[in-house]
Amino acid sequence: MERPDPSRRALLLAALAAALVPASVRAAAVPEPATFVQGLDRPWGLAFLPDGRLLVTQKSGALVIVSADGRRVSAPLAGVPAVADSGQGGLLDVALDPDFDTTPWVYLSYAERDGLTSGTAVARGRLVGEALQGTTVIFRQQPKVFGSGHFGARLVFARDKTLFVTLGDRQKGEPAQDLASHLGKVVRLNRDGSVPADNPKLPGARPEIWSLGHRNPQGAALHPRTGELWLVEHGPQGGDELNIARAGGNHGWPLRSQGCPYGSLAGTACRIGGGVHAPAFVEPLATWVPTSIAPSGLAFYTAAMFPEWRGNLFVGALAGAALWRLTLDGERVTAREALYRTLGERIRDVRQGPDGALYLLTDNPKGRILRIAR
Template sequence: MLHKRIVSQRSGSAATLGCLLALSALATHAQERPVSSERFALRVETVASGLEHPWSVAFLPDGRMLVTERPGRMRIVNGDGELSAPLPGLPAVAARGQGGLLDVVLAPDFAESRQVFWSYAERRAEGSGTSVARGRLVNDRLEDVKVIFRQTPGVESHGHFGSRLVFARDGALFVTLGERQARHFAVRAQDLETHFGKIVRLDRDGKALPDNPFWRVAGAAPEIWSYGHRNVQGAALHPQTGELWAVEHGPKGGDELNIVRAGANYGWPLVTHGIAYSGEPLGVATERPGIASAVKVWVPSIATTGLAFYTGDRLAPWRGNVFVGGLYGMLVRLELDGERVVHEERLLTELKERIRDVRQGPDGCLYVLTDSPKGRLLKLDRAAP
């Protein structure tokens, strides 16, 4: 059953008519509750509910949506908010600790290829690691499934898998990878021989691209694009520059928004604005020569996950803003002046729900996922005057 909730808050691309009609069907039977806001009244609707720890959402050309659930299910949400049965064809998912089924994205040429890419925690003989698979979505099932990339090495840890997938304008696939959490693994975020704490850049077969920055560096993993990351769980392309921006979790304090550039070192665990959960100091500095500085740092942490640039017309006052999900119960809106953050607004705090993902839909609305055993897919639209 589709439940709707409307909340007032402060405050794209063109879609097919069929997609817009399907998405507009989600706006029926809503109930209103006013909440203060900075700019305009915002309607927040529950598109679908009953999702178990949902992690990512992707929009299909026919107006339906793919949603991943961390325990290892991928479902389709139709225009009435109904959930399909889990799609058959997924490889085994290691759903333990922070692991499970993670991100999902469509291939840039999905209309022709029908290819879908997803990341997940995979159990291996030596432990576990983040893997990426692809398959073709045909008649609501995944076919020709193939694992195209595996983070190495696999280790015995159930934390910090990452992982977001972003296709660049040139068709390359960025994959964000965590440093696996334990201190003796975290230090390897600085080690170019491993995929721990890295963002990698691949072709659609999962192979390293020859113009990657460490392609010819002896001993380095050729897939690496950037290193020194802790646990990146939000990433998106800047709509003007095409550069990759990402948010990553700090420890206790020190969440970061970064512009991810080829060959750059983002410092973890040497440079951080956070401390250990025990209260002990971490790293050697908050800034250091040769270490890329963050665009923004959150102290205390908001537990950053999910990232989207807004480019649409429906919420026009927000055009050019960055939206970041926070597991501490908020959606953060950031205004930019070039590469500087000049204003921050915290939205959806009244919901008191963990925000796992945020995406711009083809109708110009924002969609967010709440992370809980009974998670929801929410739609943020402008309220009627």
């Protein structure tokens, strides 16, 4: 009887071993991102139009349209409100009306100045050609305060077509627990800026408030199965959080954090309020300690291009200059890894495209849109 070739036998054994490894572990090699668009001025948010073009905000105040093939970037659209481009402020997120085909409203979040103070605002205008028409402010964060940090400002439409807006604490801390203030909150609005009748009715609260005790939530997305709002927010020195923002939930800032006050030594003793949120406050689903990644941008992956990534959660990182992939089991994070660390670029936003690819915005004066596909 002929003896099997040793090299062929090794290949057969390798194939058998691979077949015995669960598919979730046999993930294909991570593809390198390709430059889709370059030369953008500190891009912050993007939204896909029904025809495949992209609306992209630039922090300086310019809203542009990128062609579906990435070859053309429009001139800045008219009709965008004046923005306070200072510090972390500027033109921030963009979202399309849920009924965009019949009511082509575009929603923008931005930092709005009033004298020496500023605050997060939301405006909407109808997209006609390459301009916004009838632009109207539908929400203004109250109160406006001094400073140029922690505007939050992600826009997410819920399944019932109400609008979630994430709002940072403007680096003031205590107002995140003050129900008479919008600082450090998530608010929920109707599309015209009015208050939904079924918002939580917290004693003494502004009626727009959905949840409180947030520091600076810069990434938000709806869970594809439950429809709940998931968000990531910056901690202080460590303690970045992944949360589910449920009606009336208090997430503890500035009374609890796994992070530490700036300038303190790393370790568990410095964690704010002891670190543990429960039972007084909502415990985060995950934290990054002891080093902050400065999360910004959040997307659930649901497409067919990367079947091994289906159900995963992707988080952009500014300080960490990476794209984080989180594996989930319900509301439990079972694994996470940092991708594309070698890029050396801050990831400001991450979105799943209509083609099933992932699109990343890099936060630079010559920022790029990167496309991850196979």
